Amino acid sequence: MDCFMFLLAFLTTCAGFKVSAPAGRVVAVRGQPAILGCEFTPDSTSDLSALVVTWQRVEDSRVVHSFYYQQDQLDLQSPDYRNRTSLFMSELRKGNATLRIEPVGLRDRGEYLCTVSNNKGTDKAQVQLEYGAFYTEPRLSVNVSSSNVTLLYESEGFPKPEVRWFGEHGEVLSDHTELKADAAGADGAMGLYYLKSSYVSLSSSLNVTFTLKNQLLNQDLLRPVSITYGN
Ligand SMILES: *[C@@H]1O[C@H](CO)[C@@H](O)[C@H](O)[C@H]1NC(C)=O
Ligand SMILES: *[C@@H]1O[C@H](CO)[C@@H](O)[C@H](O)[C@H]1NC(C)=O
Ligand SMILES: *[C@@H]1O[C@H](CO)[C@@H](O)[C@H](O)[C@H]1NC(C)=O
Numbered sequence: 001m002d003c004f005m006f007l008l009a010f011l012t013t014c015a016g017f018k019v020s021a022p023a024g025r026v027v028a029v030r031g032q033p034a035i036l037g038c039e040f041t042p043d044s045t046s047d048l049s050a051l052v053v054t055w056q057r058v059e060d061s062r063v064v065h066s067f068y069y070q071q072d073q074l075d076l077q078s079p080d081y082r083n084r085t086s087l088f089m090s091e092l093r094k095g096n097a098t099l100r101i102e103p104v105g106l107r108d109r110g111e112y113l114c115t116v117s118n119n120k121g122t123d124k125a126q127v128q129l130e131y132g133a134f135y136t137e138p139r140l141s142v143n144v145s146s147s148n149v150t151l152l153y154e155s156e157g158f159p160k161p162e163v164r165w166f167g168e169h170g171e172v173l174s175d176h177t178e179l180k181a182d183a184a185g186a187d188g189a190m191g192l193y194y195l196k197s198s199y200v201s202l203s204s205s206l207n208v209t210f211t212l213k214n215q216l217l218n219q220d221l222l223r224p225v226s227i228t229y230g231n
C-alpha cells in the first residue's frame, strides 16, 4: 500500500527499489555461522550515506542489527545478539545486506525481517531461521550378561532424530530409546539432545543395524553391528 501511494508520485523511484531474501528459510547449524541473505537495489552512486539497514525479529521486534550514518548502530541492539552479528561491509555497496550471526543457538530460531532504505526507496523481506546440530558419531558399548547382550549407542544432536534398529533381514527391532535435554537446560534449551538407544538380544549371535536420521539436516547414520559370543 505504501509503495502504491509512493508509486503514484515517484513512479520510477519506487518501481526501481526492491528488497528480497533469496532464501526464505535458512537452516543454521551448531558450530557454524548463520548467514541470512538480504539483497536490495543499491544507489546508483554506490554511496552509503542514505543507507539504513535494520534486521529485527518479527515475533517481538527485537533489534538484531542496524546500520546507518555509514556505520553499525548497536545502541538499540537487543542484548541477546550482542557481539554476535555483523554485516558484510564491502557487500553493502553492491546491494547486499546479508547478516551473519555467530555463534548461533536454539534461541535464534524464528523469523527475521530485513528492512532497507536508501535514496531509491524502502522495502523489506523476511527470512525464517531454523536450527539444528548434527548428531555426533554414535558411541557403541556392548554389555554381555549371562542371559543376553545389550548394545547401547549414545550421541548428541538436535532436533529429535528418528531412530530405528533393523535385523539381518531388514525387520524392525524393538529398542529402548531415550532423549534428554543436555544438563544445562530443559527441552534442549542449549540446542543439544543427549540420545541413548539400546537393543537387547537373547541370541548368542546377532547382526543388527542401528540407524539415526536427523531430517532437518539430512543426516543419515547407519551403523551395522555383528557379534557372536559364547558357544
Ligand atoms: C561484547 O564485547 C565487548 C568487547 O569485547 C565486551 O566488553 C562485552 O562484555 C561483550 N558483551 C557480551 C554480552 O558478551
Ligand atoms: C552477499 O554477501 C554474502 C556474504 O559475503 C555472500 O555469501 C552472498 O553470495 C552475497 N550475495 C550476492 C547476491 O552477492
Ligand atoms: C552391564 O549390565 C549390568 C546389568 O544390567 C549393569 O549393572 C552394568 O552397569 C552394565 N555395564 C555397562 C558397562 O553398561
Ligand SMILES: *[C@@H]1O[C@H](CO)[C@@H](O)[C@H](O)[C@H]1NC(C)=O
Binding pocket: 145, 146, 147, 148, 149, 200
Ligand atoms: C539381560 O540381562 C540382565 C542381567 O542378567 C538382566 O538384568 C536383564 O533383565 C536382561 N534383559 C532381558 C531383556 O532379558
Ligand SMILES: *[C@@H]1O[C@H](CO)[C@@H](O)[C@H](O)[C@H]1NC(C)=O
Binding pocket: 167, 168, 169, 170, 207, 226
Ligand atoms: C549381516 O547381515 C547382512 C545383511 O543384512 C549381511 O550382508 C552380512 O554378511 C551379515 N554379517 C554377518 C557377519 O553375518
